[in-house]
Amino acid sequence: MSTPTLEKQDQAPEPADATAAHTITVTFRIRRFNPEVAAESYWEDFQLDIDPKERVLDGLHKIKWDHDGTLTFRRSCAHGICGSDAMRINGRNRLACKTLIKDINPEKPITVEAIKGLTVLKDLVVDMDPFFQAYRDVMPFLITTGNEPTRERLQTAEDRERFDDTTKCILCAACTSSCPVFWNDGQYFGPAAIVNAHRFIFDSRDEGGEQRLEILNDRDGVWRCRTTFNCTDACPRGIEVTKAIQEVKRALITRRF
Structure with missing residues (x-):
């Protein structure tokens, strides 16, 4: 018994101006x-x-x-x-x-x-230099003491979740350049720098939280935020920027992070 075959149907060529339509x-x-x-x-x-x-x-x-x-x-x-x-x-x-x-x-x-x-x-x-200088000033890297570890620094899923949102930052400056405080005074650290400080302050493996908090306690630091939510609205990655800033403020007051 032969297997039925389907004849190939001729297709009409797409009009040359189909894309233009x-x-x-x-x-x-x-x-x-x-x-x-x-x-x-x-x-x-x-x-x-x-x-x-x-x-x-x-x-x-x-x-x-x-x-x-x-x-x-x-x-x-x-x-x-x-x-x-x-x-x-x-x-x-x-x-x-x-x-x-x-x-x-x-x-x-x-x-x-x-x-x-x-x-x-x-x-x-x-000119992105002032933006990246503020980013560098908050020490956006893991700080530890003691000897170099012989195995990976382990972290629970719950500890990782604590700062997961702020790891999404791509340093586009959309949040910082939407901030009216930054418009009026370029000395303000700005939301992006604070977000990247948050990412390490709340990392259970890091030991430099106190240093970063003191940097952000400066007159041009986290207290300049007026909670307008412009930064959160502008973030293309959906980071809750204003929430992260408030958590840093709370850590400065309670010293719990």
């Missing part, structure tokens, strides 16, 4: 700044035909590659891990690589500008 015309309104040309920034519009399911980062690529090669912005992995493409999109801090065009009302101009509170070097690129 899924595109819409979007206006990108970008805040430009080039200190070698002018002392003031200005807004410049670009019109793109783009699939609304693409990301804002894709739109910036199209502008740079097809319209204006001088457009300057940071990006690396393009998958929400490196944190290098944080910028203000429609007035909110976001990662350009995680923001879909369809989710931000493409019927109106999409505004894109550099994050606030840090010096703009060119277009969407800011």
